[in-house]
Amino acid sequence: MAPRASAAEAPAYPSLVADVGGTNARFGWLAQAGAAVTDVQVLPVREHRSPLSAVQAYLALQQARLGADYQAPRRLAFALATSVGGDRLELTNAHWSFSRSELQAQLGLSSLLVLNDFEALALSLPRLSAAQLRQWGGARVLPGEDLGAAGALAVIGPGTGLGVAGVLPSRHGWMALPGEGGHMTLAPADGFESELLAQVRTEFAHVSAERLLSGIGLPVLHQAVRAVLGAPLAEALSTEQIVERGLTGADAFCERSLATFCALLGGFAGNVALALGARGGVYIGGGIVPRLGDYFFASQFRERFEAKGRFRAYLEEIPVALISDTLAALSGAALALEQQDAVRL
Known part of the structure; x- marks a missing residue:
């Protein structure tokens, strides 16, 4: 035997x-x-x-x-x-x-x-092809022939929750940097966003990025937008309803919620790029942003991604790409x- x-x-x-x-x-x-x-x-x-x-x-x-x-x-x-x-x-x-x-x-x-x-x-990022991506800004075209030479890559994904991770080139290949970055405290960039976060804090002691920038978070963001803008109480909408009504223009509060979502996500993505030194690129995954289509690319995301004062030039160089392949x-x-x-x- x-x-x-x-x-x-x-x-x-x-x-x-x-x-x-x-x-x-x-x-x-x-x-x-x-x-x-x-x-x-x-x-x-x-x-x-x-x-x-x-x-x-x-x-x-x-x-x-x-x-x-x-x-x-x-x-x-x-x-x-x-x-x-x-x-x-x-x-x-x-x-x-x-x-x-x-x-x-x-x-x-x-x-x-x-x-x-x-x-x-x-x-998966180093193996993605151009057909799996839609790029927005930056000094290089993704994916590059020598992606590793540019340094770290970051990925952010608003889905049911909000995932964040990075990957670094090394002499042994690509090394992943897992973490729980979606639970970092979300920062406002203007007076309206400060009011929004203050409104959300009346219900949640800690307002993480995931609390607003995710499938479970978009309804919370929508209710806060309505409250700050002085709208009367209304039945809570699902993420799917907010996206649909916002994209069609059928509901001004839903549209403002989507605009705020994209702006806050841009600011958060810029923070992640700075924290990881992700000069090789920032990739957007998850199920929500692909549903927004051209609305996302017309939003304030890229403007807010770069709006980091003295480090604007640093961020202007970094390409951002939407991952269109949900199976990546x-x-x-x-x-x-x-x-x-x-x-x-």
């Missing part, structure tokens, strides 16, 4: 990659090392009691598709919208709470690599697996 392979010698592929936010869990398949992510499926988080349920649902689809060629995945790179640390994990803006060691055992995996979702998105983080999770392989060699 042949000796049993150790965990280190066990086959690494096929592997599974996943990007889990507060609303959707996106799954993809890696058939072999260096292969593109394929067979992507998007499953609503609310329809599954746990990550185990969602993974099993995806694998059932894969098994039906591949038939006799199906092999159970050896590894999973799990990018999650939460702070990653310890064995017990809980999504910030969704109901999933689980043990990573238990999940690995339940799925029979040789390894379970857990990343912050924006750590995975940051790792899966390629970042795949890169994380490749990096894991390289460490073992």
Whole structure:
């Protein structure tokens, strides 16, 4: 009988990659090392009691598709919208709470690599193509042939929450800088924004960037805009309703909310660029900004991104690009697996 392979010698592929936010869990398949992510499926988080349920649902689809060629995945790179640390994990803006060691055992995996979702998105940045981006300003065209020569890259994503991360070039490849920058205190830039934040502080002691610049935050911002402008109390609107009414011009308060959202996001993005020294570029991900389309590019975002006094010239050089591909983080999770392989060699 042949000796049993150790965990280190066990086959690494096929592997599974996943990007889990507060609303959707996106799954993809890696058939072999260096292969593109394929067979992507998007499953609503609310329809599954746990990550185990969602993974099993995806694998059932894969098994039906591949038939006799199906092999159970050896590894999973799990990018999650939460702070990653310890064995017990809980999504910030969704109901999933689980043990990573238990999940690995339940799925029979040789390894379970857990990343912050924006750590995975940051790792995807060096691999993005021009077709996946829409650039706004800056001295260079993204992506460049030698992206690493420009220095750090940053990514900011207003989705259900607000993610922030960076990635740095090193002699060993790209190194992700995960964090919880969306929970930094939001700063106003003028009198109107100061009134807005004062209004929000009557309800929340700490007004983070995520509190207003996210899917859960836009309704809070909209109510504050109405209050500051002296509008009567009205039924709260969802993020989808605010975006739709603001873009069509059907509601002046919704339009002002979108304009304020873009301006505040620009100021916040400029702060992130300064903090990380992201001269290689700032990328905008998440699900909200792509819905705004040309409205975003006509907004005050870029003006406010650059409006940093003596460092205006510094920021004028930095390109900003909207990530139009909502599945980009899966390629970042795949890169994380490749990096894991390289460490073992």
